[in-house]
Structures are given as structure tokens and as C-alpha cells.
Amino acid sequence: MSLLVVGSVAFDSIRTPHGEVEGILGGSASFFSVAASWFSPVKVIAVVGDDFGDEHLEVFRLRSIETTGLERAPGKTFRWKGEYVGDMNDARTLDVQLNVFQSFSPKVPESHASSEFVFLGNIDPKLQLHVRRQLPKARLVACDSMNFWIEGSLNDLKETLREVDALVINEGEARMLSGCQNLRKAATEIQKMGPKIVVIKRGEHGVSLFNNGSIFSTPAFMLEEFKDPTGAGDSFAGGFMGHLARSGDFSEENLRRAVVYGSVMASFAVEEFGLKRLLGLTAQEIEGRVREFTRLTQFDV
């Protein structure tokens, strides 16, 4: 079943203790769609500028990502510059140029209106809702958000949350949105806002899934080395939603599997700067890491 994502396409400049890159392809929609493309056909809705060339479009084509909804606007593509220091747990934003993203008003092409699986990447909750309402046949709509919207557009965000099935969000932002320090309570409060599935991303500490009354927690895949955390959360969401879209199964058991696939995709993403690792994968590598992930976490009492 096909999966639609709306989000950002960006050119990122990133410095980490492991190196530095300038203006490489990134953004939530890019990481999500490349990660998800290993599991399911993906359609992307985003905006790019004049500086988005054929070589960039080729990245999406390479993964058979449907780009009819990739709008071209006059001006420059969204740019983000940031750095990670020490344990690379937190990004420090050095510069943001919204450019064409500033006036982005996502349009759902008619050919996409019957999409059943939807991921509303981290953009203005008003736009998320606008897209969501153009997708009446959606069976599972998930969204992301961030501190910027929780602080500045809480009412809009709450309106969006009422119409989505799942929220995929960082630990700190789950606490901020709910006003609860305790994650179980935070998830319960968020569930009251609308989404019955709450997925809390805890970075290097793993992921917790709250689905109705059930809770599932899993550690992150433990890498010997990683280079760049940018896009880890969207790659997680891509693996998570990609697996759900390919299986069409929302059982607790299958949601847990989706968390594992998401965790595995995030673990690949951070091994290289940008999309490099996700683009160069093989299906065998993904299944191999799923098996390693299982060995890392399983016990028998």
C-alpha cells in the first residue's frame, strides 16, 4: 500500500566531531521517504527552489519515490546549518534560511488523494491539518512536531492531533506537549489529545511505543561509531511507517515490529552524513541488522 509524506526538503550544512559537510540534501521528507522506500512505494509532497537540480531529483528517482507532489518555487531551497558536539545528543542550529519553505502551501495532487498511509512531517501544524483533510481515505495518519510549534502554535497543533492516529515525537517534546515529566503519563495525556498511538523517540536510548493501554520499550541499536545524527528521527519514522504500509497491519505485534524496522533505519542513517548510508543499503543488510537488533534485545525468563 502506498505511503504519502509531506515535509521539508533541505540543503544541510553540518559539523560533527567526525567531519563537516556543506549543502547536502536533507530535510524531513527526504530522510523519511528514502528510509520508507525500502519497504513500500512512497509519494513525497514538499517544496524546492531553483537550486534543486537534476542530481538532487535523481536521489528520489533512484529510490522510485513519486515526486509529482514535489513543487518547484522561485527562489532558494530551505537551508539549515547546525553542529553537534560531544556525545552528539543535541543539535545546535547555527543558521536557518526558510527560503521557499516560508510560503509553502502543500497541495495534494489528485492522483495522491486516495493515499491510505500518511506521514505529516515536522511542519506548521496548520499545514499538516490542511494536508490531512485532503486525504479522506487515509487509514493511518502519523505526524511529528517539535518545540517550536508546541511553544508557538499549540492550539493549531492540538487541532491537528485530534485528526491523526499516531504521533511520533522526541522525548523532551513529549514532556513539553503533555506537561508531564513521567513518560507514561506524558503518553497518556497525549493520547487524550487524539492520537491513540504515541511513539516517543529517545535518541541513543531507544524508542517507546504507547498503543491504547499497551507499552513497548526498546533500546537503540548500539553502534561502535556514528557520524551524524541528522535525520535519525525521520529515518525512524520512515522505517516505522514503511513497514506498516507494506503490511497493512496495525496490530500491537506488528506495531512493535515497525518500531524495530524504524530503529534499524535510524541506526543506518547516522552512520554517514546525510542520506548516503540509506541510499546505499541492500534489503539483505536491513534484514541482517534486524536480526542483530533481535540478538541485542532478546531474553528468555
Added chain:
Amino acid sequence: MSLLVVGSVAFDSIRTPHGEVEGILGGSASFFSVAASWFSPVKVIAVVGDDFGDEHLEVFRLRSIETTGLERAPGKTFRWKGEYVGDMNDARTLDVQLNVFQSFSPKVPESHASSEFVFLGNIDPKLQLHVRRQLPKARLVACDSMNFWIEGSLNDLKETLREVDALVINEGEARMLSGCQNLRKAATEIQKMGPKIVVIKRGEHGVSLFNNGSIFSTPAFMLEEFKDPTGAGDSFAGGFMGHLARSGDFSEENLRRAVVYGSVMASFAVEEFGLKRLLGLTAQEIEGRVREFTRLTQFDV
């Protein structure tokens, strides 16, 4: 098989967002031995002062903990005063009075010299080594340590580490001891110092076990509410070592099981101030939470 612990017995004064207590029984040896006592007979070596009354001794007796090695010295028992704020991840020490603990020189009673399972709680690494060398029949010796010794007594600590089988340590302290940010690398460096088993405690994020080339990671049990994190690490160690002592099995599979028992005991400890919850448990409650822990973490891909 019986288990010996050397560590501190203390009177703790603790403030958390959930309340405040004055001078309650605590210390690494107390938490460890009470937690471990649910799995195996325990012998404790520690020092207390004149203010340690029958009502305190009764706590150990209640759990059939062997107190021949509980030395009484003139003066006051070790006292610690601290508080936890916000998410309660870090303790802020407000006052420490070492008292009788300052000149503590642990003696292993002759009747304890054949102990096979040993936990060297977080005390001066010189004393840990002194105890370890009086236990020639030990089959599994684990120790804990902290930033204070890593910073101030690194050579002594390294000497101790050469003669222990397992180190049970906090995440930040593993990084400090190894000089590696990455936990896999940190564990590998620590293994080179001696202990082939490295257990890294990540607080509310769970535990990682490194045993030879194998890695196991597990989240913490997710509580709706907890009141006081004091003693969580020692309670973990108590469940971990207690299970190993009762089974006498150091296979990877059984070490993983021991991590689960440790995690479960830590999750109980934090539900109440001090030892209260650990003392009031039943074997059924422990097994019930082990099953819940399994449901929280298991998946099938």
C-alpha cells in the same frame, strides 16, 4: 550459593518532588543485600555507629541477611543528605558525614572466607581489593565505583579492576573511566582493564550488558510514578548478583536473565523512599513484574 556484599550502611535524608524523609536506613550494602535476599542468602560486611539500633538490625534480620560482618564502631553511622529535582535523574548531595565510615577497614569473618559470589559496593577501591583478596574461592566478583574514585584514585581502581570479573557502573562513569563517549567502545576499554563482564546502568533508560563479544540492551521498567531514585543502582546489582548466585550459571543467556531481575528490583526500589518497597515485596510480585517486563520489551520479527 551464598553471596557476600561489602559496602556502606547509611542514614539518608532525602528530598524529592514526592516528599522528604530524615535519617532513614540506606547505603549501598543495605539496598544490595535487601534486593539480593529475595534470590539468595546474603552476608553483609559494613560498619555502623552507636546510633544504629536494634530496629535497624531488625531490617536485615527480617530478610535473613547474615550480619556477623556488620561491624559496630564508636561514633555515628555514615550520613548522606541529598535531593532530586525535576526528572530526578541526578542526585544533588547537600551534606555528607562519613563518621565511622571514614576509618572503615572491612574484615572478612572466617566463616565468610569461602564465599563464591561477591559484590564490592562503591567504596574506596583499595578496600575493595583488600576484601577481594580475602576471598580466594570467589567464582564471580563484581564491583561498582563512582566519579569520586575515578578522579581521585584511578590507579587503585585499575588495580582492583584487574582482579574482578564484572563491573556494574553508571553510564557517565563508564565514559569517564574509559575516556570514550561511545558506550560500546567504553565497554571494550573497560574490559581491557580486567572485568570481562561490564554492566552499564543508564537510569531511566535501562541497562546494557557487555559480556565478552556479546551485547545486550534493555530498557528500564516504565513506572507510572516513582518517588525516590536513591538505591536504584544497588538494588539493580542486588537482583543481578542474587539471581546469578541462586543459579550458579554465568552463561550469556543467564546473565541476561540476571539483568532483567536486576531491572525489576530497581523498579521496585524507586517506588517508595528507602528500603520500604523492597522489604514489603512478595516472590509473586517479583515474578509478576518479570512477566510485565517481558511484555514491555518482547517482539517477534
